[in-house]
Amino acid sequence: MHRGQVRDEGLRRIGSITRWVAATAVAGTAVLAGLVYEATPGRATSTASTPGGTAGPTATTGAVPDPGATGGFQPPDQAPVPVQQAPVVRSGSS
Amino acid sequence: MSATLEAARFPALGTTAELVVAGPRALAPALAVLEAELAAVDAACSRFRDDSELALVNAAAGEWVAVSPMFVAALDAARRAARLTDGVIDPTVGVAVRRLGYDRDFASVAPTGDALRVRFSAAPGWTAIELDRAAGCVRIPRGAALDFGATAKAWCADVAAARAAEVAGAGVLVSLGGDVAVAGPAPEGGWPVAIGDDHRTPLDEGGPVVSVVSGGLATSGTSARQWVRGGAVLHHIVDPSTGAPAAPVWRTATVAARTCLDANAAATAAIVLGARAEAWLAGTGLPARLVAVDGTVTTVGGWR
Numbered sequence: 148m149h150r151g152q153v154r155d156e157g158l159r160r161i162g163s164i165t166r167w168v169a170a171t172a173v174a175g176t177a178v179l180a181g182l183v184y185e186a187t188p189g190r191a192t193s194t195a196s197t198p199g200g201t202a203g204p205t206a207t208t209g210a211v212p213d214p215g216a217t218g219g220f221q222p223p224d225q226a227p228v229p230v231q232q233a234p235v236v237r238s239g240s241s
Numbered sequence: 242m243s244a245t246l247e248a249a250r251f252p253a254l255g256t257t258a259e260l261v262v263a264g265p266r267a268l269a270p271a272l273a274v275l276e277a278e279l280a281a282v283d284a285a286c287s288r289f290r291d292d293s294e295l296a297l298v299n300a301a302a303g304e305w306v307a308v309s310p311m312f313v314a315a316l317d318a319a320r321r322a323a324r325l326t327d328g329v330i331d332p333t334v335g336v337a338v339r340r341l342g343y344d345r346d347f348a349s350v351a352p353t354g355d356a357l358r359v360r361f362s363a364a365p366g367w368t369a370i371e372l373d374r375a376a377g378c379v380r381i382p383r384g385a386a387l388d389f390g391a392t393a394k395a396w397c398a399d400v401a402a403a404r405a406a407e408v409a410g411a412g413v414l415v416s417l418g419g420d421v422a423v424a425g426p427a428p429e430g431g432w433p434v435a436i437g438d439d440h441r442t443p444l445d446e447g448g449p450v451v452s453v454v455s456g457g458l459a460t461s462g463t464s465a466r467q468w469v470r471g472g473a474v475l476h477h478i479v480d481p482s483t484g485a486p487a488a489p490v491w492r493t494a495t496v497a498a499r500t501c502l503d504a505n506a507a508a509t510a511a512i513v514l515g516a517r518a519e520a521w522l523a524g525t526g527l528p529a530r531l532v533a534v535d536g537t538v539t540t541v542g543g544w545r
Contacts, residue, residue: 211399211400211403211404212396212399212400212403212499212500212502214314214315214317214318214321214396214502215314215317215321216321219325219525220325220498220499220503220507220525220526220527221498221499221500221503222497222498222499222526222527222528222542222543223453223454223455223456223457223497223498223499223528224454224455224456224499225431225454225455226497226528226542226543226544226545227434227451227452227453227458227497227528227544227545228431228451228452228545229449229450229451229452229545230430230431230433230450230451230452231450232430232433232450232452233433233444233450234433234434234435234444234450235246235248235261235414235432235433235434235444236259236261236414236416236419236421236434236435236440236444237419237434237435237436237437237439237440237441237442237444237448238416238419238420238421238434238435238436238437238440238458238459238460238495239419239436239437239438239439239440239441239442239460239462239493240419240438240439240440240460240461240462240463240464240493241256241257241394241417241418241419241420241439241440241441
C-alpha cells in the first residue's frame, strides 16, 4: 500500500474511534447524571404502583398554558370522579 | 399490569412541592424541570425576598420598572385571574395583606399578638396596573403593592407540569401547596388525589379521593394559614373590596378546571364570595366542591 494511502486509512480509523469515544462519553454522562440525581441525599423520593395502572389512553398535551389567554373559564376534560384508590397527593389549603 | 409511580417531595415557595411521575426514569428529568421553574418563580414573584422582581416593583410604586419575561407571565396570570373573577381575586392586595401582619414568610409570622390597629381599605384594583409589554416595563400606582399569592403557585404548577411531561416523556403531576396540575399521559384511572382542609394532612388520614385525568385541581381555604391578633382570627385570603380577610362562610373550596391557575382562581374567589359562591361557581361551569364551616358539603358543576 502507498504511504499516503496508509496515512489516510490511519486517519479514518482515528476519526472513527474518536467519534465512538465521544458518543459513548455523552451517553455515559447522561446515565450517570440520572443515577446521581436519584441518589442525591435530602430528596424524599418514593416508588409506588397504581393498581391496573398502565399508562392509559388519556393524554393531555404538554403545551405550556398561556396565562395571557383571553378566553373564559374552561372545565377539565373530565370532572373529578370519586375513586377507591390510595391517593398520591392531597389538595387542601396551604 | 401496573405502572410504576415515582414521587419526590420537598419544601418550596413557603409550602410543599410534590412531584409524581408515571413512567420509568422520568423522575430525575422531571424534578430538574420543577426545581428550575420554582427557582425562577421565587426570584420573580416572592414577597419575602428583597431582591425579587416583585419586591423591586413594589418598592418603586409609581415608577416604571423593567421586568423579565417571567415576571410578565406571572403578572399575566394574576391579571387573568382578576379578569375571570371580576376582581374578586386581585393582585393589588399587597398592602392589605401586610397590614394584617402577613409581612414575612408564614413560618415566621407570630401565631398570636396584640390587636391590630389598622383601618382596612379597598385595594387599588388590578386595572390600575400598567404593563408596557414591548418595553418589558411595569408600573403600579403609588402606595400600592402587588401580591401574587393567589396565582403564582398554581401558575407555576401548570408550567412545571407541562414542561416536565414534555422533557421526561411521561405523565406528570405537580402539586404546590395542594394546587395540583397534571400533564402528559395519566395513569389508567387517572391520578388519585385526596381532598382535605390542609394539604399537609397525611395521605392515610382519610377524606374523599377523586380521579384527575387532565388540567388542574385546587383547594382554597382559611384553615392552613391563620393567626390571631387581639383575639381575632385572621387569615390570608383578603377581600379586595374591603381589604379585610374574607368572611368565614366556607372552610374550603375545591375546583377543577382546564388549568390549575383557573381552578385556583375560582376556588379562592369562592372563599371571598362567601354566600354568593355557589351561584357564581355554577355560572362558570366548573366542577366544584364547597365545605361550609359546619362541615356541610355542596357540589356544583357536575362534581359527583
